[in-house]
Amino acid sequence: MNRALVVFLWAAALPAAAQYKWTDADGRVSYGDSPPREARNIQRIDARQDDGGNELLRGLPYALRRVAEQHPVVLYTTAPCAPCDAGRELLRARGIPYVERTVASNDDIEQLQRIAGTDHLPVLAVGRQMERSFETGAWHTLLDLAGYPRASLLTRTWQPPAPQPLTPRPAPQPAAQAATTPSN
Secondary structure: OHHHHHHHHHHHHHOOOEEEEOOOOOOOEEEEEEOOOOOOOEEEEEEOOOOOOOOOOOOOHHHHHHHHHOOEEEEOOOOOHHHHHHHHHHHHHHHOOOHHHHHHHHHHHHHHHHOOOOOOEEEEEEEEEEEEEOOOOHHHHHHHHHHOOOOOOOOOOOOOOOEEEEOOOOOOOOOOOOOOOOOO
């Protein structure tokens, strides 16, 4: 039996570790697999999910939609990054529906380290499996093992969703309005 297939099947059977985001008593945001009891605002997160719900899968041919539901593809990138660009082009040329998460802040880097165990980019996640650098053959093998077709089944008009930051950005705070007093 193909060694890569055995490793893939073994790893696919492992449960995915839940990740959480929480705020500590000092107001610092932290991430991990088990929040402390005194944590506030605990949120369970899944970095592999597409924030658009099923929007990514809408309009896909049945065979491709089924694979994408079982093994969602997430591309972690930064800019400028030639290997990230090459990985993105490989996914587009092969017709793989994917979401892209950008890594630009220290929070993003910390979250990527938790998810992938590395801060080197690009990272390709296909279901629970990951490739932690860009190598054409390894990416094709990972996609093949998940069941993605070699030839694109996407329509010419299909576009991936716009890249989103890996960690949510804080909402901008309203500017404090200075009280003005009329001067005479």
